[in-house]
Amino acid sequence: MRLYLTALNPTDSVMDGFLPAAAALGWDVTVLTDQPDGYPGHEVIETDVRDPRAVIDVIAAHHRPDVVFSNSDHLQAETALAAGYFGLPGKDWRSCVTAKNKSLMRRRLTPVEAVRSVRLPPGAELPEAVPYPVVVKPAAGVASEDVVLAADVHELAAAVSEIRKRRPSDVLVAEEFLDGRLHTLETLGDGRTLHVLGGFRTTLGPLPHFVEERLDWHPDPGGVEVAHVTAALDAIGAGFGVCHTEYMVTRDGPRIVEINYRLIGDNCDFLLADLLGAPLHEWVLRVHAGEPLNALGVGDEPRGDVFGTAVSLIADRPGVVTAAPPSVSPSVSPSVSPLVSPSPDGPSGDPSGVRLWHRPLRAVGDRVEVTHTNRDYLGIVRAIGPDQTAVDAAVDSFRALRPWTIA
Numbered sequence: 001m002r003l004y005l006t007a008l009n010p011t012d013s014v015m016d017g018f019l020p021a022a023a024a025l026g027w028d029v030t031v032l033t034d035q036p037d038g039y040p041g042h043e044v045i046e047t048d049v050r051d052p053r054a055v056i057d058v059i060a061a062h063h064r065p066d067v068v069f070s071n072s073d074h075l076q077a078e079t080a081l082a083a084g085y086f087g088l089p090g091k092d093w094r095s096c097v098t099a100k101n102k103s104l105m106r107r108r109l110t111p112v113e114a115v116r117s118v119r120l121p122p123g124a125e126l127p128e129a130v131p132y133p134v135v136v137k138p139a140a141g142v143a144s145e146d147v148v149l150a151a152d153v154h155e156l157a158a159a160v161s162e163i164r165k166r167r168p169s170d171v172l173v174a175e176e177f178l179d180g181r182l183h184t185l186e187t188l189g190d191g192r193t194l195h196v197l198g199g200f201r202t203t204l205g206p207l208p209h210f211v212e213e214r215l216d217w218h219p220d221p222g223g224v225e226v227a228h229v230t231a232a233l234d235a236i237g238a239g240f241g242v243c244h245t246e247y248m249v250t251r252d253g254p255r256i257v258e259i260n261y262r263l264i265g266d267n268c269d270f271l272l273a274d275l276l277g278a279p280l281h282e283w284v285l286r287v288h289a290g291e292p293l294n295a296l297g298v299g300d301e302p303r304g305d306v307f308g309t310a311v312s313l314i315a316d317r318p319g320v321v322t323a324a325p326p327s328v329s330p331s332v333s334p335s336v337s338p339l340v341s342p343s344p345d346g347p348s349g350d351p352s353g354v355r356l357w358h359r360p361l362r363a364v365g366d367r368v369e370v371t372h373t374n375r376d377y378l379g380i381v382r383a384i385g386p387d388q389t390a391v392d393a394a395v396d397s398f399r400a401l402r403p404w405t406i407a
Contacts, residue, residue, distance in 0.1 A: 001027040001289065002063050006049045006070040006079045010038035012359065013071050013269050013281075021281035027067075032058060050074070052081040059086065069288045071262045073142050076100065089191070089290040091261065095237035099261040103139045103173050108236050112228070113255055117175035122168060126157055131176045135210075136160060139171040143374040149177060149208035178257065180250035185221060185229045186264055186272060188283060189239040190293045196226055197276060197301075200268065202246070205314070209372035215268055216388070217275055217308040228254040242284045266374065267359050268310045271382045274355075275308045276301040307391050308384040313404055315368045315376045325379065325402030328358040354385035354394035358402070368406060378404045 003022050007014055019042065022029045031039045032047040032055060045062065048054040049070075055078060059065050065086050070079035076096035083090030098104045106117040118127040119139070136159045137147040146163045150156035156174060163172060182202040188195050198219040205211035221229075229245050236259060244264040246257040263269045263284060273280035278301045286296055293299070360379040362368060370376055381398060385391040 001025070001066045003027045003029045003067045003069060003285065004055075004059055004065050004082075005029060005031050006047075006055060006068070006072065006075050006082075007031060007033045007035075007039075008049065008072055008074060009035055011071070011265070012267060013263055013265060015039075017263075017269055017281040018069075018071060018285065021279065021285055024279070025282060025285065027285075028063075030062065050078060052078040052085075055079070055082040056085050067285065067288045069285065071284075073100070073260065073262060076261050083288075089240070089288055091240050092237050096261055098236045099238055099243075099259040101139050101171075102137070102141075102175075102258060103171060105236065105256070105259060106173070106175065109232055109256060112232050112235050115175060115178070115255055117173055120160065120172040120174060122164075122170070126153060126160065127174060130156075130174055132156075133177040134174045135177050136163065136172055136174045138163070138167055139173050144210045144212065145371075145373045145375070147210045147373075149210075150174075155208075178248040178250055178255050180248040180255075182246060182248055182257065183218065183221065183225065183254075184215070184264065185226065185245045185247065187230070187233065187243045187245070188287065188293065188298060189241065189243070190287050190291070191240040193293050194230060194233065194239050195293055195298050196221075196230075197272065197280075200264075200310075205372075211312075211314065211372060211374060211376065212266070213312055213314065215266075215271075215310045217271075217306075217384075219275070225249065225254045229256070232256050232259065241287055266310065266312065266377070267357075267380045267382055270357075271308050271310050271384065274384055275306055306384055306386065307388045308382070309388075309391055309395065310380060310382040311395055311399075312374070312377045313379040313381065313399070315370055315378055315404075315406060317406055318369045319367070319406040321362050321364050321366045321368060321378070321404065322407045323403070323405035324360055324362060324364050325358055325398075325404065327360055328356065328398075328402075330355040330357070352385060352390035352394070354383055354390050356381065356383040356394050356398055358398065362404075 031042050031044045036044045036046040047058045068083040077093045080091040080093040103119040133151045148159045150159050185199045186197040199221045200215035201218045203214040205213050242263045244260040247254050358381050362378045383391045
């Protein structure tokens with residue numbers, strides 16, 4: 001089985017998730033990327049992966065493909081077009097474009113929900129009929145970058161002007177502020193059946209920015225929420241492969257924030273796999289190889305008697321990192337049991353049965369700035385255990401014993 005994986009910069013999801021999953025399946029892998037030095041130990045072909053014609057040409061000149069796949073936010077449509085060219089299972093490229101572009105997404109979701117949104121192309125005047133407060137953001141943005149709450153027309157003008165300095169040619173959107181609690185829904189589909197894997201409750205940092213500080217496992221979202229999100233996915237055609245949808249539970253019911261037609265990131269994919277006790281990355285790849293969900297064991301995974309969280313350790317001031325905790329992993333393989341504590345005294349576990357990981361994203365000597373985006377993360381702690389009390393205690397203990405220091 002030959003997998004062509006398209007990628008930009010190397011990510012944890014690819015390096016520690018999908019590439020090991022492909023190896024476990026016994027697949028041959030070729031990485032197509034414009035950053036070939038980032039994938040040592042793998043067959044790599046430097047490719048303009050943002051151009052589907054280039055991707056198709058490179059694959060056609062190499063080995064016959066069985067799977068063409070990407071987990072990149074930026075390459076879903078291009079990869080879907082390449083898979084379609086070779087007659088392979090894949091996403092509808094139109095759905096990928098719609099999910100990525102928040103203005104197109106809002107148009108397509110009009111039959112499902114009413115969220116007022118205005119498209120702001122370069123040079124456009126500020127909208128007159130917009131309900132304040134509004135959230136302004138790039139139509140194709142990621143990682144909470146340039147996402148700002150504006151209370152009135154003056155704040156909106158200032159926000160747009162500031163964003164335009166960095167993104168002069170980007171389309172922006174200004175949409176009504178959805179007041180409520182942010183959730184995620186994680187789904188996996190084979191094009192015929194869509195399965196809900198579970199979801200998370202998201203804690204955001206202080207407004208006017210929207211930095212994700214913490215995600216807590218919420219395995220069984222309410223039926224109204226699931227019905228609304230799946231109706232939205234149906235509306236844009238996002239029924240194949242894995243999808244990470246963010247939605248707000250408001251007083252008027254669920255409302256979609258964004259649809260990310262790929263696996264959840266920021267190490268939460270590994271948290272999700274451990275919570276489900278399932279080879280999640282292998283599942284995703286096997287769906288792209290044409291296997292139906294019922295052949296994978298999807299739906300049989302346990303979800304009840306376990307709690308998990310991913311906590312982002314965020315820089316609160318600019319400066320230089322002078323102390324940083326090391327990478328931490330339990331000594332027991334995550335595939336064995338999510339509740340085994342490897343060491344009662346070590347930072348990766350405690351007698352309550354909590355297993356804890358720490359993934360540093362910075363290093364001592366790094367200069368950090370505060371951008372009010374997910375780029376401010378210093379590290380990520382994820383932990384799973386029998387209940388929230390035990391997990392919170394383990395996370396708090398780790399943070400107290402192993403702090404990040406910026407001077």
